[in-house]
Amino acid sequence: MRRTATAITFLFVVTGCTSYTHTEKANSQIAFGSEVAKQGLWREAQFRFEQAIAKDPTNARAHNNLAVALEATGEFARALEEYKKALQLGPNDNYIRRNYARFAEFYTSYTRTTGKAAGGP
Amino acid sequence: MPIGHRRVRPVLRALVAAAVAVGALLGAPPVSAGVSQVRLRLPLKPRLPLRGNEKLALAPFILVTEAEKARDKRLQNVDLQGEFHRFLKKQVDKKTKLEVIETPPEVRLPTQNLSELARATEFWRAVGASTGADIIVSGSLEFRIEDRSGYKTEEYVSPINGQTYYRQVYVEQTGFLFDIVFLVFDGHSGEKLLQDEFKDFRQTGGRRADELQGLFENLFSLENQILNLFVAREREADRYLFTD
Numbered sequence: 001m002r003r004t005a006t007a008i009t010f011l012f013v014v015t016g017c018t019s020y021t022h023t024e025k026a027n028s029q030i031a032f033g034s035e036v037a038k039q040g041l042w043r044e045a046q047f048r049f050e051q052a053i054a055k056d057p058t059n060a061r062a063h064n065n066l067a068v069a070l071e072a073t074g075e076f077a078r079a080l081e082e083y084k085k086a087l088q089l090g091p092n093d094n095y096i097r098r099n100y101a102r103f104a105e106f107y108t109s110y111t112r113t114t115g116k117a118a119g120g121p
Numbered sequence: 122m123p124i125g126h127r128r129v130r131p132v133l134r135a136l137v138a139a140a141v142a143v144g145a146l147l148g149a150p151p152v153s154a155g156v157s158q159v160r161l162r163l164p165l166k167p168r169l170p171l172r173g174n175e176k177l178a179l180a181p182f183i184l185v186t187e188a189e190k191a192r193d194k195r196l197q198n199v200d201l202q203g204e205f206h207r208f209l210k211k212q213v214d215k216k217t218k219l220e221v222i223e224t225p226p227e228v229r230l231p232t233q234n235l236s237e238l239a240r241a242t243e244f245w246r247a248v249g250a251s252t253g254a255d256i257i258v259s260g261s262l263e264f265r266i267e268d269r270s271g272y273k274t275e276e277y278v279s280p281i282n283g284q285t286y287y288r289q290v291y292v293e294q295t296g297f298l299f300d301i302v303f304l305v306f307d308g309h310s311g312e313k314l315l316q317d318e319f320k321d322f323r324q325t326g327g328r329r330a331d332e333l334q335g336l337f338e339n340l341f342s343l344e345n346q347i348l349n350l351f352v353a354r355e356r357e358a359d360r361y362l363f364t365d
Binding site for chain 2: 027030031034035037038061062064065068071072074095096098099102103106109110
């Protein structure tokens with residue numbers, strides 16, 4: 001009886017720890033990515049956020065950070081996709097919503113139709 | 122004192138053990154809302170798809186506030202056409218590789234109506250042929266000086282009884298409004314390539330603020346937008362980054 005109880009407790013703790021480690025790894029990638037991003041190393045940050053998403057694809061924060069990194073490196077179409085994913089996963093997160101709104105404003109003006117080319121048909 | 126320590130320790134140990142057990146059983150780390158703000162420099166594509174080394178002719182602009190000069194003495198001190206041309210030429214020369222040509226002084230706009238000016242294809246083709254310009258810039262300029270002086274409510278703490286009161290204070294202020302509509306034409310076909318409008322409003326203290334200083338404050342605040350018509354520019358933007 002005592003052995004069974006110990007085994008169940010052990011199993012319970014191990015299961016808990018597995019899920020903790022999984023999220024923790026994604027979080028540590030986010031933490032490291034955000035640190036290097038603050039130093040302007042956006043390619044490295046992008047890689048870290050991609051790693052975080054690979055470990056935890058439902059992490060809205062990782063998708064948001066990846067979107068910011070993609071914006072910083074000029075990959076705006078991909079940034080848009082990532083912002084949308086982040087917003088889908090965390091629809092009530094004010095930071096993600098604000099980022100997305102600001103990006104949408106920029107992206108709209110960026111893709112706005114420009115004038116015709118001089119001397120063109 | 123040591124006796125007390127001995128008594129407390131087992132209780133603390135039990136509490137820590139309980140906290141660890143609960144944490145492990147829940148299977149999740151504590152959520153912290155670590156967020157930091159980062160500043161990005163985002164590129165702005167030029168509004169006109171140019172090679173970059175075209176010849177750009179600066180044609181006269183329609184002066185919207187010309188009629189008001191007779192009434193407003195301060196407007197008489199500003200040669201809006203001249204100052205704007207000088208500013209634009211200097212900025213384009215300095216920050217782009219476009220070759221700026223001034224149109225000959227005998228070139229007069231065929232109309233003072235902006236819509237008609239935008240449709241005057243023949244006229245712009247002729248200007249392009251005579252100057253050899255690839256693109257021609259024209260449009261309309263509006264510069265207004267407004268007296269914004271008036272009474273404003275101000276908080277006031279009485280030095281006698283320390284209570285807060287509200288009082289009306291007369292504040293002298295001058296507003297400078299600048300509105301520019303850019304028309305860019307193809308020097309070869311005379312067709313309109315682009316039309317865009319930029320506005321700026323500045324307010325300074327004092328009723329007799331210098332009008333030329335006001336004009337240049339307006340112009341420098343619009344500099345990035347104006348140059349972005351011809352060349353790529355950058356703008357700063359803040360974003361939130363999660364830190365854990």
